[in-house]
Structures are given as C-alpha cells and as structure tokens.
Amino acid sequence: SHWLKYGSARRHVLSLEVVLADGTVLRAEREPLVGGASQDANPRKRDLINALVRVVQENASAIRAAQPRTPVHRGGYGLAEVLGDGYFDFARLLTGSEGTLALVTEAVLRTVPWPRYRGVTLLLFDSLDSATRAVLEVLSHRPSACDLMDRRHLSLARENDARFELLIPRDIEAALLVETEGERLVEVRERIYRLAEDICRVRRLAVESRQALDPAEVELFWQLARRITLRGCTKPVPIVEDIVVPPEILPDFLVRVQNVLKRHEVVASLFAHAGQGQLHLQPFLNLADRQDVRKMQCLAEDLYDQVFAAGGILGGEHAAGLSRTPFLRRQYGELYEVMRQVKALLDPQHLLNPGKVIADATATVGTWLRPPVPAAKPEEGPPAEPDRPPMRDLIELQLSWNPGQAADLVRSCNGCGDCRTQAPEARMCPMFRALPTEEASPRAKANLLRGVITGRVSLESLTSGEFKAVADLCFNCHMCALECPARVDIPRLMAESKGAYVAAKGLRFSEAVLIRLDLLGMLGGRLAPLVNWALGNRQMRWLLEKLLGIAQGRKLPRVAARSFVRRAARRRLTRPTRRTGHKVAYFVDAYANYHDPQLGQALVAVLEHNGVAVYVPPEQKQSGLPALSLGDLDFARRVAHHNVAVLAEAVRQGYHVVATEPAAALCLIREYPALLDDDDVRLVASHTSEACTYLWRMHTQGRLQLDLRPINATVGYHMPCRLKALEVGSPGENLLRLIPGLTVTRIEEGCSGMAGTFGLRRENYRTSLRIGWNLICRLRHPDIQAGTTECSTCKIQMEQGTSKPTLHPIKLLAYSYGLLPEAEGLLSATAKERVVT
Structure with missing residues (x-):
C-alpha cells in the first residue's frame, strides 16, 4: 500500500547472505567492477559475477525493450537495475527472485524513520468509474498510500465487522482509502481535509468522506482494506x-x-x-x-x-509463484530466455523452488490446486456439485453445527502459513512459537481434518493417539482464529476433534481432575489451613504431581475458607433486586469463587460505588471451559445448559451479565453458542460483558465516578489472549490509566503460556514456561513494582518466575476508590515459592 512513498523492497536491500544451489555461501551486495569485471577474492563468486555481467551486457537491448511503462514492475529477475557505472548489484538481482536463484539466510536492510503522524481519508463514491477517475487527482496531493475498494469488497468487509456498517452506507459503489504522513499533526490534519474538500466539493467526484487522525481509528480504517473473511464454497x-x-x-x-x-x-x-x-x-x-x-x-x-x-x-x-509463472514467457518475450540463462548460471539443475519463474509451459492456473473439500450431503448442508462425490460420512458431530459448516471451515484454510509467524507484533500461534514444527501450527490441524474429509486420512484416525497428540497442541487461546487472514476457527475444529476422541476413549484421570477444579476448590475450602500448607510443602507437591499430574514446580493459588458466593449470600447479593436502573448479574467462575473472593468483593464495591446493583446467582456453576479445552463436550454442554438457564432468567429481569474472568466471558459469548442451539444461549451471549469492558463502557458514557485517589506505583499490564479474542480493545488498561499517579507499562510479549489448565499439567510445564518466558523477564525489570492482568491463570504464570505480585485491574481500581484498603499490602506482597499471592 505504501509503495507511493517508500517504493519496493528492492530499494531497501543493502546486502544478502545466500546459499547457492551447490551449497556455496556468498555475501551478495553491490559489487565493484574494475575494467568491467569483478576482482573478488572468492573465485566462485568472481566467476559467477563476471558471467552474469556478460549476460546482462550481451542482452542489453532485449532488457531495455522488455521494460514496462508501469510504475511498479517487480516480477521476474530485475536485470534492468543490476548493472551500473562500475558496479554489479548482486543483491538487487537476488531480491524478488522468489528463492529460485539462491536461499537467503541473512539480509541487511536500509530502514526509514517511522512517520510521527498519520491521517487517513476515506472517500466514498457512487460509481467505480468516479473512484478511478479520482485517483490521479488524489496523487496530486502526494499521499503515502491510495487504495481502491469496490462494492463487493466493501460488502465483505461489512459482513466481517459490524463497525463498518456505520462507516460505509450500503449504496456506496467504491471507496478510496488515502493515507497522509507528516511530522506535525496540524500539517497532516490540514492535508487530509484539503484532500476531502478537493475531491468531494471542488471536483464533485466523491459523495462523502470520512477522516481519522487517532491511531486506533486509523488502524480501524486500514482493517477495512485488510481483513476480509473468505467463507463458503x-x-x-x-x-x-x-x-x-x-x-x-x-x-x-x-x-x-x-x-x-x-x-x-x-x-x-x-x-x-x-x-x-x-x-x-x-x-x-x-x-x-x-x-x-x-x-x-x-x-x-x-x-x-x-x-x-x-x-x-x-x-x-x-511473487509470480506457480499460478502466474506459465504466463511470464508471454510477458517477457525475448527477456525470458535471458532470465533462463541467469537461472542456468546459479541453479542449473533447477533445485531451488522448481516450477516458479523459470519453468516449462505445460502448467496451468489450476495445476497446483489443493485437493478440494467436497460439498456436504444434501440433507446435511449445501447441495453437492453434480460432478463431485458428496462429503464422507463423519462420526456424529458434538458441537452445534452440521458437516457442511465444518467442511466449509476446513476449506477456508488455503495453507498460506501466516499462522507460522514469529513476528513479535503478532500473537499467533503461541504453541508454534515454542515448538516450531509443522504439527504445532494451526495449519496442520486444518490439513489433518481436510485429509479426513477428503478420504486421504481414515475416519478411525480421529480416535488415535497420534491424532490426539496433534489436537493437544491447540490449547484454545483463539489467537489463530483472530489473526488468520481467512479467520479459520481452528479452536472450534480442535474442540470437535478432541470431543470425538473423548467420546470414544474417555479422559485420563489427570484430565478428569482438571475439569473439576471447582470441586477441588470447594472441598479444599473446608480444610483451607491444611490444604494451603500442603500447597506450599515440597513433599506434598511431589505427591500431588504423582497422583493428579499437576506440576510440582507450578505455583498454585491458595483456597479460601469461605467462597465468594457464600460471602455474597451473607450480604443478600444472591437475591434479585427490585430496583430499577443499571444492574448486573455477576458470573463468578471458579477462581474468584474459591481462590480469590477478594476480587469478587472488589467488583461489587466498584459497581455499587457507581450506582450499579449487583446480583450473584447462587445456582451458577463454573464456566466449563477446561472441559471444552480437553474435549469433554458432554460435561461442558451440561454445565453450559445449567448456566444459560440461570443467567437467561436474570437477563429477562433486566440484568446484564458480567464476568471478571475473560475466559468465562468468552465462554458465555462464543463457546456456549457453539455447544447449544437455542434462543436462551443467544440471549445470554448478547447481554454479557467482561467486567472491565463493562466499566470502561460506563466511563465512555460519562457514568463512571472519577473520585480516584493516587496510587504511586508502576505496574506492568499483560492482555490475556482470551480477552484479546473478544475484540473489545484494552478496557482494563484504559481503566488503570484513569488512576492518578499510576504508571502503566504495556507488556506485549505474546501469550503468557498458561492457557487455562494447560500450564498446570506436568507434561506441559516446561513448554508453558517457554511460551511465557519473555513476559516473565519483562516483569522482573526493577522499574515495575507489580503485574496486572484480567486473567487468573495469566496471573499464576506472571508470578511463576518473579516474587512480584500480579493484581486484577479491578482490585487496583477499588483500592484507588478507597473501597479495598487491604490492597495496599498486596502491591508490596512477595509471592511464595509454590503459591501465588
């Protein structure tokens, strides 16, 4: 998109370390020529450069004749730009060659300063012709980017994200997204509004325009261009x-x-x-x-x-890749044979990326298509195509969907490999980052199920130990579903796969224990002093690992002598109020109920301080997410059915459901609708919020009290994956920034690695720490006094490698209100060796 300002990657590559097809390792850069020849000390490199120079010189006229009149021309080998006055730019030749000439192992790049301010103008048109005619006028304003989207692209964007419904009217036929950069905000603002004035009012090409200068709004506008979900046959x-x-x-x-x-x-x-x-x-x-x-x-x-x-x-x-390579011969004419000579010099046996750029003309666009996922049976989904066999009979699906929908989801993965990213700005896939093997990637799971559906993998494999080993490499963090370009919901596919295995083979004893941690918390509370002593005792923890499979080295939360629901009953919060106005039903979940009732008390205090009545349904159970993640879908469905019945009644009485645990909120909003198909589950999902999200919404509506006392401390904030999956922004972090004196450092080091019960298990302990190690190291920085996060299991991991406490944002908010005086001690508390604060 930003080629207009920065040009192509070729312009920014200074040198490359490469491996040639014969195994030779070379440094490719701008090579000096003496008398038109290289004098490099490496004879292999010297001979190669001299041969390439001869090819370019002998075919100079063909190279010039083949240059297009388009501003962008990166395809093929960049022969027109490699030979200059006294030099041969070896790096420029290899850049963009698609791995067909050499393998790049190291690159030195020329960087440019990041723009201080960015602003975007979204120009809306009533015809595609008007939009294309406006392009040259837009270029006169010297933008850094100018992207065009037609009606169908805009329609797909609206289907993908409801926010675009308000941004783009349905009668708009095309849009231009124009970005402007500058060092002064006033300059950028003036330029984007001058552009809108010119295109809309002076030239009357666009019918409307939208402007954005806030970084979050600018990013939202760019999502319009980037995030298009591909669904259906x-x-x-x-x-x-x-x-x-x-x-x-x-x-x-x-x-x-x-x-x-x-x-x-x-x-x-x-x-x-x-x-x-x-x-x-x-x-x-x-x-x-x-x-x-x-x-x-x-x-x-x-x-x-x-x-x-x-x-x-x-x-x-x-890249030209496999699909466009068959047409390159026609595009380049005589130059194609010159490119073939270059290929012969560097890779005479066509070992490197065969079939691309230089290839036989026998391939077609469809030659390299992946085996298609056939349509579902007519009675189970969309009709099968007449010349395709129907999709194979599957074992009974346990989630609330049909085989056609499952096949559609598998079909949506095109194998692009974005889920294998190691980029620091991305979250997916935490497991692949720790274990960079293909089977750990989200793509592998989709490919495995594609094999089952197309018949290349037997149905029986779904209940094999090998299949379960791959499925267990997904711990349901939802980051791949969030960041995948096609929004392929791998966690849902893996929940179905694990469900098939558990339905056939059952759970191991240690797994059965993990899905009933609420029961352990309830029983442990009756003997809280003894249980808490045992949790901190080395010998007892060794025994716990042997019996239940919970890692001996993992810090665990203490159990409370009295659960939060019991405490709420003493305050009569378990009775619905007759009050009108704003009121919430608190879905507590296991951690706040049995291990940290102080969190529930803090939430109640903050809500009541802001005029919101709180009801704690006494019949509620845990969320059931551990059972869903481990594949016991029958148990998860029973829990979901019970909780939905309880919470739906509260919603009908005017309550909005809130949860302090992001995983619990995700369960109510996303997971329960996948387990159950009824009106009540949709009612609850549409009236549920994570607690910090609810409070931040109150603030944006002007209803949150700001009588906050200073907290002179620096805290490191970590956003949990399951909160990120809800796509609600950073409400907890935003609330913390309202507190006077509190410095909030955003720690963006990816997933914490706990993933609910995943990090508790003995066999996952080291992998969990490997995933969360960068987060733990950042928390050790002496400037950070404490950690803060909304997720209870992230808290456990954050305290695993440091003695500093980690607090829920709502506890800090309650303390700042003067409603939780005991939190002052928590900020300076020291975590013990085997238990968390």
Whole structure:
C-alpha cells in the first residue's frame, strides 16, 4: 500500500547472505567492477559475477525493450537495475527472485524513520468509474498510500465487522482509502481535509468522506482494506490478481475487465493499490466444482490478454509463484530466455523452488490446486456439485453445527502459513512459537481434518493417539482464529476433534481432575489451613504431581475458607433486586469463587460505588471451559445448559451479565453458542460483558465516578489472549490509566503460556514456561513494582518466575476508590515459592 512513498523492497536491500544451489555461501551486495569485471577474492563468486555481467551486457537491448511503462514492475529477475557505472548489484538481482536463484539466510536492510503522524481519508463514491477517475487527482496531493475498494469488497468487509456498517452506507459503489504522513499533526490534519474538500466539493467526484487522525481509528480504517473473511464454497479466489497497469488508464481498463467477467458469467471483488495501478482482482469461484476450475484457466487467459494489451504486467507486489509463472514467457518475450540463462548460471539443475519463474509451459492456473473439500450431503448442508462425490460420512458431530459448516471451515484454510509467524507484533500461534514444527501450527490441524474429509486420512484416525497428540497442541487461546487472514476457527475444529476422541476413549484421570477444579476448590475450602500448607510443602507437591499430574514446580493459588458466593449470600447479593436502573448479574467462575473472593468483593464495591446493583446467582456453576479445552463436550454442554438457564432468567429481569474472568466471558459469548442451539444461549451471549469492558463502557458514557485517589506505583499490564479474542480493545488498561499517579507499562510479549489448565499439567510445564518466558523477564525489570492482568491463570504464570505480585485491574481500581484498603499490602506482597499471592 505504501509503495507511493517508500517504493519496493528492492530499494531497501543493502546486502544478502545466500546459499547457492551447490551449497556455496556468498555475501551478495553491490559489487565493484574494475575494467568491467569483478576482482573478488572468492573465485566462485568472481566467476559467477563476471558471467552474469556478460549476460546482462550481451542482452542489453532485449532488457531495455522488455521494460514496462508501469510504475511498479517487480516480477521476474530485475536485470534492468543490476548493472551500473562500475558496479554489479548482486543483491538487487537476488531480491524478488522468489528463492529460485539462491536461499537467503541473512539480509541487511536500509530502514526509514517511522512517520510521527498519520491521517487517513476515506472517500466514498457512487460509481467505480468516479473512484478511478479520482485517483490521479488524489496523487496530486502526494499521499503515502491510495487504495481502491469496490462494492463487493466493501460488502465483505461489512459482513466481517459490524463497525463498518456505520462507516460505509450500503449504496456506496467504491471507496478510496488515502493515507497522509507528516511530522506535525496540524500539517497532516490540514492535508487530509484539503484532500476531502478537493475531491468531494471542488471536483464533485466523491459523495462523502470520512477522516481519522487517532491511531486506533486509523488502524480501524486500514482493517477495512485488510481483513476480509473468505467463507463458503463460492468465494473470492486470488488466482488472477496482482496485475499492474498504468494508473492513467485505470477507468478504461476496468471497463475491459468487466466485459471479460460478463463473458465468463463471473463476478469478482476488486481491491487495488490504485496510486500505482496495481489490482487485486478476485473472481468468485467454487474450487470444489470442476466446471469452475476449468473456467479459471480461460478466465485467466482472457484477463491477461487485456493486461498485456494495455501495456501492463503480472506480479507487481507478490511473487509470480506457480499460478502466474506459465504466463511470464508471454510477458517477457525475448527477456525470458535471458532470465533462463541467469537461472542456468546459479541453479542449473533447477533445485531451488522448481516450477516458479523459470519453468516449462505445460502448467496451468489450476495445476497446483489443493485437493478440494467436497460439498456436504444434501440433507446435511449445501447441495453437492453434480460432478463431485458428496462429503464422507463423519462420526456424529458434538458441537452445534452440521458437516457442511465444518467442511466449509476446513476449506477456508488455503495453507498460506501466516499462522507460522514469529513476528513479535503478532500473537499467533503461541504453541508454534515454542515448538516450531509443522504439527504445532494451526495449519496442520486444518490439513489433518481436510485429509479426513477428503478420504486421504481414515475416519478411525480421529480416535488415535497420534491424532490426539496433534489436537493437544491447540490449547484454545483463539489467537489463530483472530489473526488468520481467512479467520479459520481452528479452536472450534480442535474442540470437535478432541470431543470425538473423548467420546470414544474417555479422559485420563489427570484430565478428569482438571475439569473439576471447582470441586477441588470447594472441598479444599473446608480444610483451607491444611490444604494451603500442603500447597506450599515440597513433599506434598511431589505427591500431588504423582497422583493428579499437576506440576510440582507450578505455583498454585491458595483456597479460601469461605467462597465468594457464600460471602455474597451473607450480604443478600444472591437475591434479585427490585430496583430499577443499571444492574448486573455477576458470573463468578471458579477462581474468584474459591481462590480469590477478594476480587469478587472488589467488583461489587466498584459497581455499587457507581450506582450499579449487583446480583450473584447462587445456582451458577463454573464456566466449563477446561472441559471444552480437553474435549469433554458432554460435561461442558451440561454445565453450559445449567448456566444459560440461570443467567437467561436474570437477563429477562433486566440484568446484564458480567464476568471478571475473560475466559468465562468468552465462554458465555462464543463457546456456549457453539455447544447449544437455542434462543436462551443467544440471549445470554448478547447481554454479557467482561467486567472491565463493562466499566470502561460506563466511563465512555460519562457514568463512571472519577473520585480516584493516587496510587504511586508502576505496574506492568499483560492482555490475556482470551480477552484479546473478544475484540473489545484494552478496557482494563484504559481503566488503570484513569488512576492518578499510576504508571502503566504495556507488556506485549505474546501469550503468557498458561492457557487455562494447560500450564498446570506436568507434561506441559516446561513448554508453558517457554511460551511465557519473555513476559516473565519483562516483569522482573526493577522499574515495575507489580503485574496486572484480567486473567487468573495469566496471573499464576506472571508470578511463576518473579516474587512480584500480579493484581486484577479491578482490585487496583477499588483500592484507588478507597473501597479495598487491604490492597495496599498486596502491591508490596512477595509471592511464595509454590503459591501465588
């Protein structure tokens, strides 16, 4: 998107360390030439550079003739830019060669300063033609990005995120997202509003505009361009995308594209980096339908005919890959043979990334398609295609969906590998980060189920130990479902898979214990002094590990002598109030009930201080998430049915449900609707909030009291994965920043690694610590006095490797209100060796 300002990656690569096909390791950079030849001390490198120089010099006219008139042209090998006055730029030749010339093991990049301020203007148009004609006018304002989205792309965005319903009216046919950067906020503000004035009022091309300067709002606008969920059998398929034409001919070129699509009776969505004339065209096709697969090749040929006729090229941003390589020979003409000579010099046996850039012309667009997931049986889902066999009979599904929906979810994974990322700014996948093997990746789970559905893997494998070992590498953090470009819900697929295994084989004893930690908490409370002594005793913890499988080294929470629900009953909070106005039903869950009743007391105190009545339904049970994560779906369903019945009645009486445990809120909002299919579960889900989210909403509505006393401390805030999965922002962190004197340091080091009961188990203990180690190390910084997080199991992990306490944000808020004086001691408390504070 930001090519307009920063250009392509080729411009920013200074040098590369590479491995050639014969195993030679070289440093590739701008190599000096003396008398037109390299004098490098390495004979292999010297001979190779001299041979490449000869190829470029001998074919200079063919190279010049093949250069397109488009501003972007990254495809193939960049031969036009490698030979200069007294140098050969070896790094530039290899950059963008798609791994077909060498393997890159190290890169030195030229960086540019991050812009201090960014602002975006969203220009809305009543026709696609008006939007494309506006592009050249927008470029006169020197934007850093200018992206075009058509009606279908906008429609997909609205389906994906309800916030875009308010942002973009349904009658809008196209939009331009324009970003402006600058060092002064006033300058950026002036430029984005001047742009809107020019395009909307002076030139009358756009009908409306939206502006954003706040970083969170700017990011929301960019999500419009980036987060498009692909669902269903027929969906937009990126098979003929990434084409570039001169920007000035965009209006006429898109008319030609529409004519091709009409001729093939295909619709498509369009997203374009319009400032540089680069188009991502995605036809709506069903790749499980052989007729659509055959149509794909003809469609690609006709569309590429129009691209070449317009002086355009393929591959302006992405690799040519397997699908576009068959068309490169036609695009480059004589230059293709020159590129073949380059390939022969560096990889004569075609060992590196075969089939890409330089390949035989026998492949088609559909040659490398993955085996399709067939349609479900007619009585169970969408009708099967006439030339495809119906989807195989599956064992009885235990979640609230049909085989067609399950197959659709599996089909949505295209194997892109984004879930294997190690990027620090991403969360997924914590397990893959700790165990970087393919079976630990979310993609592996989708591929395994794809194999079952297509018949390549036997149905019986679902109940095998090998399958369970792979399924257990998902601990239901939901980060892949949140960050996957196609929003593939791997946790739901794995819940179904684990459910199949448990239905056939049952739970191990240690797993059965973990799904009833509430029962242990209740029984332990009756002998609290003895139990708490045992939790801190080395010998008793050894015995606990042997009997129950709970890691001896894991710090565990103390049990309370009196549960929170019992304390609430003494205050008559377990009786519904007759009051009108704002009132909440508190869903406590096991940790606050049996281990940290002070948290429940803090929530009640804060809510009552702000005029909100609190009701604690006495019949409620634990959330059941441990059972869901471990595959005991029958038990989880019984718990869900009971809790929904209790909470639905409260909602009908005017209560809004809140939970201090993010996992419990996620259960009510996401997991219970996957287990049950009735109106009550949807009623409860639509009237449930995580507690900090509820309080922050009160603040944004002007209803939260701000009579807060200073807390002179620095705390490190960690956002739990299951709160992040709710997509509500950072309400707990925002509340903490309201407290005078309190310095909040955001610790963004990924998942804590506890993942509910996962980190409690002996076999997972070291993996759990490996996942959360960076978080623990940050908490050890001397400037941080305490940790803070909404999640109880994250708290356990945060106190595992440090003596500093970790508190729930609501406890700190209650203390600042003067409602929880005992919290002052908690800020300076020291965690014991085997128990948490």
